[in-house]
Amino acid sequence: MKVPFLNLQAQYNAIAEEVAHSLHEVLASCAFSGGPFVEKFEEEFARFCGCREAIGVGNGTDALWLALAALGVGGGDEVVTVPNSFIATAEAISLCGATPVFVDVDEVSYTMDPALLEGAITPRTKAIIPVHLFGQMADMDPIMEIAARHGIPVVEDACQAHGAQYKGRRAGSIGAAGCFSFYPGKNLGAYGEAGCVTTSDPLLAAKIRMIRDHGQSRKYHHELVGVNARMDGIQGAVLSVKLKYLPAWNEARARHAASYRELLGRVSSLLLPTEMPYARHVYHVYAVRHPGRDPLLEALGVQGISCGVHYPVPIHLQTAYASLGLGEGSFPVAERCAREYLSLPMFPELTPEQIAHVAEALTILAGGGTGAA
Numbered sequence: 508m509k510v511p512f513l514n515l516q517a518q519y520n521a522i523a524e525e526v527a528h529s530l531h532e533v534l535a536s537c538a539f540s541g542g543p544f545v546e547k548f549e550e551e552f553a554r555f556c557g558c559r560e561a562i563g564v565g566n567g568t569d570a571l572w573l574a575l576a577a578l579g580v581g582g583g584d585e586v587v588t589v590p591n592s593f594i595a596t597a598e599a600i601s602l603c604g605a606t607p608v609f610v611d612v613d614e615v616s617y618t619m620d621p622a623l624l625e626g627a628i629t630p631r632t633k634a635i636i637p638v639h640l641f642g643q644m645a646d647m648d649p650i651m652e653i654a655a656r657h658g659i660p661v662v663e664d665a666c667q668a669h670g671a672q673y674k675g676r677r678a679g680s681i682g683a684a685g686c687f688s689f690y691p692g693k694n695l696g697a698y699g700e701a702g703c704v705t706t707s708d709p710l711l712a713a714k715i716r717m718i719r720d721h722g723q724s725r726k727y728h729h730e731l732v733g734v735n736a737r738m739d740g741i742q743g744a745v746l747s748v749k750l751k752y753l754p755a756w757n758e759a760r761a762r763h764a765a766s767y768r769e770l771l772g773r774v775s776s777l778l779l780p781t782e783m784p785y786a787r788h789v790y791h792v793y794a795v796r797h798p799g800r801d802p803l804l805e806a807l808g809v810q811g812i813s814c815g816v817h818y819p820v821p822i823h824l825q826t827a828y829a830s831l832g833l834g835e836g837s838f839p840v841a842e843r844c845a846r847e848y849l850s851l852p853m854f855p856e857l858t859p860e861q862i863a864h865v866a867e868a869l870t871i872l873a874g875g876g877t878g879a880a
């Protein structure tokens with residue numbers, strides 16, 4: 508049995524007619540860039556997240572970049588984030604002319620360790636970006652408390668956490684801004700590139716809207732230097748259709764995670780993900796840890812089970828960030844995780860047979876034996 512890592516086709520097939528109908532509406536109205544379909548989705552997504560506003564943009568990297576720029580992050584500033592994320596988190600900081608300052612993550616939640624945050628803050632720190640990695644929100648209470656004490660805004664990287672919760676509050680509703688990616692493979696994925704920023708601060712929202720559209724407050728009146736980071740009408744329409752299904756899709760992912768835990772919980776060489784007491788995990792990625800990850804990944808691949816690694820090289824060890832001068836050993840938890848993470852197949856349409864097949868193969872290949880129940 509072949510088990511893909513992701514199956515976008517299965518999800519498309521289930522909603523194909525509805526999507527075709529809404530695409531036809533966009534085409535018939537020629538509302539291709541921004542416009543009513545994007546505005547409708549912005550309202551729906553803001554309500555979903557429990558925020559006053561959502562601003563549709565070109566992708567998740569734009570969302571992070573525009574949020575930071577609107578908060579006034581610029582040359583010479585520092586932004587504190589974590590090294591175990593997709594590179595875009597750091598790129599957004601660099602695009603503003605600022606420098607990423609990393610703090611290590613907690614070894615259980617894989618998100619920013621609040622105990623290390625204060626030590627990374629300097630007079631130049633202009634923002635803090637916790638990353639809700641794999642679909643689980645960072646421990647926001649202590650992060651928000653430290654940030655408030657220093658008067659520094661928090662920008663949530665919620666690109667993997669659509670619908671995730673922290674003590675009952677949705678991702679993107681706690682910091683000054685929340686940044687989402689709708690890359691096709693995300694829990695809420697567009698049919699192309701898209702992203703958005705959520706906020707309940709109307710002034711910040713207005714500034715992000717201006718930067719998104721060449722700094723204009725009205726057509727051809729440019730108040731500041733912006734960019735073109737608008738969302739396509741087609742993506743807005745597709746996202747409106749898909750948002751209705753997101754809660755059910757996230758629940759399916761959580762059920763699959765529970766099945767993996769039940770089937771793999773006794774394999775002593777595997778470390779499974781932990782849902783923190785404060786969190787509702789949406790399992791964008793189901794990453795286990797194993798000391799012999801690379802051969803295991805290959806052996807699973809030979810059997811037709813496609814897995815992934817998120818991410819094999821932490822950001823501070825990427826060539827692009829060599830100039831930061833942060834060598835091996837700078838962030839031991841992030842580095843250990845990068846060596847051991849193995850992302851198992853995870854998507855809503857995964858079948859119980861596929862999950863059982865993955866678990867069976869993994870139990871045999873991972874070694875280390877199974878402990879008593």
Ligand SMILES: *Cc1c(COP(=O)(O)O)cnc(C)c1O
Pocket residue numbers: 566567568569592593595596638664666667687688689690701702
């Ligand atoms: C996907 C992702 C991004 C970037 O989003 P794009 O839409 O690909 O630009 C940023 N941060 C994290 C954590 C992501 O997973």
